[in-house]
Amino acid sequence: MMNAQAVDQYFKDNRETHLEELKTFLRIPSVSSLSEHKADMRKGAEWLISAMESAGLENAKIDETDGHPVVYADWLHAAGKPTVLVYGHYDVQPVDPLHLWESAPFEPQVRDNKLYARGASDDKGQVFMHLKAVEALLQLNGELPVNVKFIIEGEEEIGSPSLPKYVEENQELLKSDIIVISDTGMQGPGRPAVCYGLRGLAGIQIDVKGPKGDLHSGLYGGAVQNPLHAIVEILQSFRDQEGLIQVEGFYDDVLEVSDKEREEFAALEFDLEHEKQEIGISEDFGEKGYSFVERTWIRPTLEVNGITGGFSGEGIKTVLPAEASTKITCRLVPNQDPDDIVAKLKAHVESHKPKGVTVEISEFDKGKPFLTPYDHPAIQAAGRSYEKVYGVPTAFTRMGGSIPIVAAFDEILGLPVVLMGFGLASENFHAPNEHFHLENFDKGLRVISEYLHQVAELD
Known part of the structure; x- marks a missing residue:
């Protein structure tokens, strides 16, 4: 001793x-x-x-x-x-x-x-x-x-x-x-x-391309697919209104947590009201049936980290942009494989790609x-x-x-x-x-x- x-x-x-x-x-x-x-x-x-x-x-x-x-x-x-x-x-x-x-x-x-x-x-x-x-x-x-x-x-x-x-x-x-x-x-x-x-990590970048260059929205709006609208449509397809991820097979390999372990989490007496005040939100959000702690520790996620495209400077510019881009990361839980999740994300994007644009997907940031x-x-x-x-x-x-x-x-x-x-x-x-x-x-x-x-x- x-x-x-x-x-x-x-x-x-x-x-x-x-x-x-x-x-x-x-x-x-x-x-x-x-x-x-x-x-x-x-x-x-x-x-x-x-x-x-x-x-x-x-x-x-x-x-x-x-x-x-x-x-x-x-x-x-x-x-x-x-x-x-x-x-x-x-x-x-x-x-x-x-x-x-x-x-x-x-x-x-x-x-x-x-x-x-x-x-x-x-x-x-x-x-x-x-x-x-x-x-x-x-x-x-x-x-x-x-x-x-x-x-x-x-x-x-x-x-x-x-x-x-x-x-x-x-x-x-x-x-x-x-x-x-x-x-x-x-x-x-x-x-x-x-x-x-x-949690593990899997990330992709989605690049959506439309016309060969930016177009005047008055001359072409309504007749040409807008890459920003297209990328928003793709992003909207990823989750429902309660945050449940809609990618086919996304949850297939998730290792469920025992009741005993969930009881241990509850015993930690996490102060949700204090946490909301600390980060400046009025209410929390996420999968039904899981606490704030469980959503951040034992459940997988899909989050949009940023969107770029078009005009974002001071004032207004009536442009129909030629391209748009977004970055997405998923936090993964035990038994989920980053390569498998990326493959499922790619398949989902391909099946939800709007007409009138092309889509390229790049992989980055993987960890089990x-x-x-x-x-x-x-x-x-x-x-x-x-x-x-x-x-x-x-x-x-x-x-x-x-x-x-x-x-x-x-x-x-x-x-x-x-x-x-x-x-x-x-x-x-x-x-x-x-x-x-x-x-x-x-x-x-x-x-x-x-x-x-x-x-x-x-x-």
Whole structure:
């Protein structure tokens, strides 16, 4: 068993040192999407190597990919014990618009017990916590209760294009029993949560073309099909008035959720009125028979993300546009396959295409849904670890969003994935003034340390 008092004292004694080390990490502008930061990406990977070796990890190395490098390290001396693979990312989002930052995004500042910097919450701060938990246990005990491997990538913020190939080619290196990811959030302040399911993603673009050029609506209106009207007709065919998706076969493979799991969702006591007030709507919308939480966690969606075409400037222009375009994304739930859904979307568009136009469909953004049963021992162990430190029951949740690499891990390595996040939805990740509540930094270090011991006791 873990000596919780000794671990707690270690983190207290080293808190300022740890924060200064994290600040050094956060000063590296490792923006994966911008080519001018390619050298900074390399610098971020090199910083991790140094931090891993300092923590006591072994075999630390930078592995090249088709894009930004992957960083790997391990400690494998706990004979007969499980192996935990820790995944995270060292790349960050761009910082625009810069003028909205209250302090420079790559000059970390602590204000009101919050650490402000790009990457503080997503995901450098959370990656750093895993390194320091390992360091603490090695310093205190000279060993870890389990074997650990780290894989930290540099392309998560651009969709992890190189990582599936890397995982496929390094299955033996990454062979483990459990994957742990800290890149998600808690239910709220003081309300820990373990996420065990994510929705997948499938997206298409529909381009509708009519005449060879824009036409005068007075001379040709009423005699020539308008691509904007055509695209609206196609879009209208996708859903009924209550949001039920009308694409043939769309729901065929949806994995239904058990009554027990739905009871767990209801027990979370989600505040719908507060949510409506927060996002500025008067009433919610969606499939009958499902709550707001269920619609966003366990039901698939089809959403129009944007429409372009024709004239949208100031004033009026009597034009019949030559073309129009729309982008659509579907969030998918377990057992739905992105390729299958895209094929069904294409068939639907073809069968609902109005006369007088041609239609082209482009595919983009695919990711499979992910689910680890919430009663899996590795998931329940995470819940116990949170509860021991935070002193309140842990919520077991799903997320409406998608992390495609999670599904790739699940599919390629066939391992349970435990999403142990310490961020809060209010922390502005991807936005100006990103920050990390240091209360969750402090407690999270202890939760991770506890979890490694909990895993060691699993059969």
